[in-house]
Amino acid sequence: MSWRGLCLAALLGWVGTAFAASLSDDRGVEISLPQPPQRIVSLLPSLTETVCALQACDRLVGVDTFSNWPASVQSLPHLGGLEDANVEAIVALKPDLVLLAKSARVTPRLEGLGLRVMALEPKSMKDVERVLGKLGQALGREAQAQALWRQLDTGVDHVAAALPAGARGKRVYFEVNNGPYAAGEASFIGETLLRLGAKNIVPAALGPFPKLNPEFVVRADPQLIMVGDRNASALSGRPGWQAIEAVRTNRVCVFSAAEGDVLVRPGPRMVEAAQIMANCLKDRFK
Structure with a gap:
């Protein structure tokens, strides 16, 4: 082979291996990626949204039951969720990467069938930044991931800065689900x-999303309650809750299902989530 041919071969070899990445997922498992994945199954809505925010939506070939944003993912095969993922349908899609939550039950079966699995489950803002970085690295979108995080972090600051002083310092209870399960200080x-x-x-000591004794909320006496429309009707019927200041003064923000999706998914719509909460505070404490 000529000198020019050797140089070309060396260059092509470097290009072919330049991407190769090894990432540690939330289980501590090392995931080797010889090239950016082109056929991705995402089984967690926040991961679906993050992939799309990194301009890789076209690489998704299947998503979980609840992934519905952006609109383009609604036409993809929906493959179940944490407890009921359709293994046969996932395998049939021949993904080169499956993204799912650390708590997903299907992980061992998928790995046993030879699929590459990456478990990522953000619960805090730091987690959002970390997961964004890992997905950026996996997708070959590191610069975009870094820029997106800066945009999100700055965006939340801007929303907070615009909040009137009279809406600050209020005792707030955010219910994520019946139980009741709450969003604690440690959650995003x-x-x-x-x-x-x-x-x-x-408090943070109770964990990100603890199940509470309803009496705990009564004793804490929040001035404002934030809750999704699916759970709102049950509030006033709980023993003692009529005495809670937020209930007595009708300072309860009831979010639509679409708003709820934005609020409970730790990902690229966190500025929009902050604005929804800020609007609630402003409207109830004018």
Whole structure:
């Protein structure tokens, strides 16, 4: 082979291996990626949204039951969720990467069938930044991931700065599901509330999304309750809750299903989530 041919061969070899990445997922498992994945199955809505925010939506070939944003993913095969993922349908799509939550039950089966699995489950803002970085690296979109995080972090600051002083310092209870399950200070929702100047009644020591005794909420006496429309009707019927200041003064923000999706998914719509919460605070404490 000529000198020019050797140089060309060496260059092509370098290009072919330049991407090769090894990432540690949330289980501590090392994931080797010889090239950016082109056929991705995402089984967690926040991961689906992050892939699309990194301009790789066209690489998705299947998503979980609840992934519905952006609109383009609604036409993809929906493959179940944490407890009921359709293994046969996932395998039939021949993905080169499956993204799912650390808590997903299907992980061992997929790995046993030879699929490359990456478990990522953000619960805090720091997690959002970390997961964004890992997906950026996996997709060959590192610069975009870094720029997107800066945009999100700055965006939340701007929303907080625009909040009137009279809407700050209020005791807030954010219910994520019946149980009741709450968003504590340690969750990304709780961190957003803190940045908005609110006082979350659920301390970080109880974990990101603890199940509470309803009496705990009565004793904490929040001035404002944030809840999704699917759970709102049950509030006033809980023993003792009629005495809660937020219930007595009708300072309860009931979010639509679409708003709820934005609020409970730790990902690229966190500025929009902050704005929804800020609007609630402004409207209830004019």
